[in-house]
Amino acid sequence: GAGVSQSPSNKVTEKGKDVELRCDPISGHTALYWYRQSLGQGLEFLIYFQGNSAPDKSGLPSDRFSAERTGGSVSTLTIQRTQQEDSAVYLCASSIPTGAPQETQYFGPGTRLLVL
Template sequence: GAGVSQSPSNKVTEKGKDVELRCDPISGHTALYWYRQSLGQGLEFLIYFQGNSAPDKSGLPSDRFSAERTGGSVSTLTIQRTQQEDSAVYLCASSPGTGGSNQPQHFGDGTRLSIL
């Protein structure tokens, strides 16, 4: 597609449920990032993919969070046993190559997750 696509746009769920958030990066972009934006906060890094592997998971806040990427394209971020503090906007970004040098990251519109 022309840009990074994320779905769903909004998700409301009950505490304790599992949720899956999807990111479809720009075609050909091998680097993919997940960020979380909590109310009144900047974005915090969660995880980085290069192709299908995730060499940097250092930002995942707990073992309830996991992510995978298949076919070097679509990525899914899964949050198990959701808690109210998981409420946030989850943003996905992609960039060409290794993501280094002067290649900017292109962001999607994010998924707003609300935990009741």
């Protein structure tokens, strides 16, 4: 079956421009996560969706970052007025929230963002 897909796979933009990153979760997965991974670093949690609601936005680094999810499926992460420090791989994951610690997150391949 299809896994989590993300688009674009690579994005090069100029400082100050806005970018939109898209995530298509696995069908039926109601939970969706966004992470950021800088070169050589671990994953930094950004935001979590349960359905279309985002109960945890604590990881968004600034008000330039926002995310939405529609129809309980596709999610878009938007970065406004991009800065060079936004350059990273943005990873999306989805899961079926069971409320149990055994919940497994399935990750997409990521979007590599480079801000010049």
